[in-house]
Amino acid sequence: MKPVTVHRFAENPLLTPADVKPSWPGLEVACLLNPGVFEFDNKTWLIIRVAERPQQQQDRISFPILQEGGITIMDILKNDPHLEAKDPRVLRYKGDDYLTTLSHLRLFCSEDGIHFREPEGYPQLHGEGPLEAFGLEDCRVTKIDDVYYLTFTAVSPNGVGVGMRTTRDWKTFSTPSMIIPPHNKDCTLFTEKINGKYYALHRPSSVDLGGNYIWLAQSPDGEHWGKHQCLARTRAARWDSARVGAGAAPIKTAEGWLEIYHGANIHHQYGLGALLLDLHDPSKVLARSEDPIMMPEAPYELTGFFGQVVFTNGHVVKGDELTIYYGAADEVVCAARLSIAEILSSLKS
Numbered sequence: 001m002k003p004v005t006v007h008r009f010a011e012n013p014l015l016t017p018a019d020v021k022p023s024w025p026g027l028e029v030a031c032l033l034n035p036g037v038f039e040f041d042n043k044t045w046l047i048i049r050v051a052e053r054p055q056q057q058q059d060r061i062s063f064p065i066l067q068e069g070g071i072t073i074m075d076i077l078k079n080d081p082h083l084e085a086k087d088p089r090v091l092r093y094k095g096d097d098y099l100t101t102l103s104h105l106r107l108f109c110s111e112d113g114i115h116f117r118e119p120e121g122y123p124q125l126h127g128e129g130p131l132e133a134f135g136l137e138d139c140r141v142t143k144i145d146d147v148y149y150l151t152f153t154a155v156s157p158n159g160v161g162v163g164m165r166t167t168r169d170w171k172t173f174s175t176p177s178m179i180i181p182p183h184n185k186d187c188t189l190f191t192e193k194i195n196g197k198y199y200a201l202h203r204p205s206s207v208d209l210g211g212n213y214i215w216l217a218q219s220p221d222g223e224h225w226g227k228h229q230c231l232a233r234t235r236a237a238r239w240d241s242a243r244v245g246a247g248a249a250p251i252k253t254a255e256g257w258l259e260i261y262h263g264a265n266i267h268h269q270y271g272l273g274a275l276l277l278d279l280h281d282p283s284k285v286l287a288r289s290e291d292p293i294m295m296p297e298a299p300y301e302l303t304g305f306f307g308q309v310v311f312t313n314g315h316v317v318k319g320d321e322l323t324i325y326y327g328a329a330d331e332v333v334c335a336a337r338l339s340i341a342e343i344l345s346s347l348k349s
């Protein structure tokens with residue numbers, strides 16, 4: 001496969017946890033992750049996942065969870081025999097699973113797509129109700145007509161599902177609703193209806209049979225989803241052997257819908273590749289990257305809260321220029337520029 005040139009921004013990382021104020025007294029921002037991206041009010045906006053936890057003491061793990069009326073801190077001694085904590089992102093205690101950080105979604109905007117600031121007067125989006133008690137993660141934004149559809153991972157003791165909110169002005173939002181139940185994430189809507197139907201990509205996880213594959217769904221109204229089809233599976237012994245998931249909304253090109261997706265191998269190394277889907281019937285996969293387009297390479301991608309990760313779920317398209325915004329090492333927000341024509345041509349070779 002012809003390699004694709006990836007121009008990482010010289011200013012990377014664009015935002016780090018030190019740039020962001022905690023949302024709650026007693027918490028600190030541990031990581032910034034995986035922004036959704038949209039254009040609004042002549043600016044580029046990021047909706048960033050801000051992951052927080054209390055300052056950590058040497059002998060214990062502390063993490064917040066949302067409960068009616070606010071935040072409760074769980075505090076567990078590291079030598080507690082009921083604690084299983086091998087992964088920095090998740091832990092198991094007395095048979096229940098928890099996240100080590102609590103994430104919410106925060107808006108940042110920029111005139112030049114490089115220097116971002118938190119504007120005044122826009123709300124933070126926090127988990128609401130029992131299906132969002134462990135927070136909101138990895139929001140995709142798709143604009144259809146004048147409505148922005150936010151699809152994100154809603155995490156709770158009930159599992160990991162796809163939540164949705166919609167907005168027109170980024171100040172008022174529809175009531176949260178879970179559009180696809182657990183276990184499912186990495187959901188993005190297509191930017192327009194196809195044959196009169198809304199389309200979305202999503203990623204169920206099947207534990208005993210099947211795996212972490214990218215699926216396609218249709219909807220009459222953008223909220224109720226059905227006619228599910230499996231589009232792309234993991235590929236044994238490759239860069240995307242363990243799990244695959246959609247990134248941001250597919251990009252409409254003359255050759256088909258171009259989707260930048262993430263793939264992880266068994267070593268939890270996350271890279272990016274592309275899928276090309278038929279314009280009129282996106283259940284037809286026309287091409288798929290043999291090799292990754294982008295793998296963790298830069299120091300800020302190799303080490304961090306969870307190293308060896310490049311993960312994108314937001315971009316800006318200007319002609320042939322694709323600017324992806326991405327989470328690096330699950331800790332900082334970065335950007336890179338790629339050519340759409342080059343990606344399409346890599347899919348042919």
Ligand code: MAN
Nearest residue numbers: 034137138270306309311330
């Ligand atoms: C999962 C999600 C992402 C995260 C990657 C890498 O896919 O939790 O948010 O970036 O893992 O840790």
